[in-house]
Amino acid sequence: MFELPQPFFLNALAAGAALAIVAAPLGCIIVWRRMAYVGETLAQSSLLGVALGLSLGIDLTLAVVIAAVATAAILIGFGRQKLLALDSVLGLMHHAALALGVVAIAVLKGPSIDLMSYLFGDVFAVTTIDLLWVYIGGAVILALTLQLWRPLVRLSLHEDLATAEGIHPSIPRAIFDILLAITIAVAMKIVGILLVMAFLIVPAVAARPLATTPERMAIIAAVIGVASVFVGLGLSLYTDAPGGPSIVLAMCAAAILSLLVMGRRAG
């Protein structure tokens, strides 16, 4: 007969689905603002957070949040200088952060630590405490994102127009960067450092051809994200493939399908 899912599987589903919903509007704004590289840098600085957590003996998620937020603060500072395009700075920073993280973990703890679980996530190891992080943190992030939604859409659309109409550009953006850092730190657990940006961006890309307004794009991205979590984890359960990459694969399949079928029509 039908087998009841194991608790670890339910935990993974609950965490993944919640994160997919939180990630959807953020992912849309990342796509609109073309800041995938910023997210990548935040994600790869997470490994430094892991090293920090291990060396200080504090909660790893908290340590990763601290590292990501600190990186976001540095990036906000870099955004103010106009000598170099942010892209060039990020190109250097995100590789440096990854390399430094790997070296720091190796030096601190020896090679016994499972680097793979940080790089690609370990969704089936999600604990009840992790779930708490996801739900409380996720609710706060979602609430703040919705609060900032209109200014962020207007700034993404045309910064000068939004500014002339009285929106101060740097405040919503700085808050958004910090929200993004926290989201990445929390989502890292599930899909890992290397795939967390895909988790954020791919559902938004998949939703773009299907949407006519910014809000619909975010909602469709959330639906695609949640569906991909279910499909990916189901696939993972029956094939023993790793969970995080399976979710991302399902998302990518949705994006390719959407772009192929609808892309031409939506233009």
Place this chain on the structure above:
Amino acid sequence: MSNTKLHVSDEHRHDHAHDHDHAHDDACGCGHTHSRQLDNHALVSARGLAFSRHGRTILSGIDLDVRPGEIVTLIGPNGAGKTTLVKLVLGIESPDSGTVLMPPSTRIGYVPQRFDVQRAIPMTVAHFLALGQNAAPGAITAALKDVGAERTANQQLSQLSGGETQRVLIARALLRNPNLLVLDEPARGVDYVGEADLYDLIGRIRDERKLGVLLISHDLHVVMAKSDRVICLNGHVCCSGQPETVAQHAEYARLFGPQAASALGVYLHHHDHAHDLSGAPKPMRAGDQDNRGR
């Protein structure tokens, strides 16, 4: 001692001779040297604005007033700092020195120069109009109708033509119920007929709503036809005044170089047309006819 002094003042004069335009300013007497006091009755009033970027001076010593009901046009060559000046006035950029006074009663409607719609953002025209303000659906339809773009309501912003985009941007600006409309090269990417229609629309909006208009344009003929005041800009105010005054100013001719004559030809042509309607044609200059004949 007196020799040295003389030498210094000589050098001083030499420095200013480089700044050719300042000399002209004094000569023409219509520049920014007139009133240094901020105008409290203006929709926006600026005095002594200076702005530089990467160590390069873009604007200096700029005075600007826009009063209710008047169309003030900024003209000037590429890189003259027209868009920068508008950004200073709107508070998008901050001046290095100088003051911008904008009374709380001033409500701005802004039509930016470049509106390269990011196709990554799905956005219907109606949604775009609703995004800036809490307008009723009826108001959105009415605003689109007002600018002759009612058919675009359900289209994606990225699929509009240049002229349609400008009209939608103007509709959006009008929805904010502004008393100061700021348009940065509104005819950009619009064909010649569309351009004339667009400036007619701007003139009509001014007449109907009695709002002040600050317009950037390099289309000299339109500037002459519709403006109450023209400010000729090239890093500083070269000359300003009524369109006819500015058109005859030596500085204006120098600034626009060989193109000035032909542009003026277009202007006169347009002006002829405008005057035909009201029955008072204006003679053309021989030089312009020459130029046009080629």
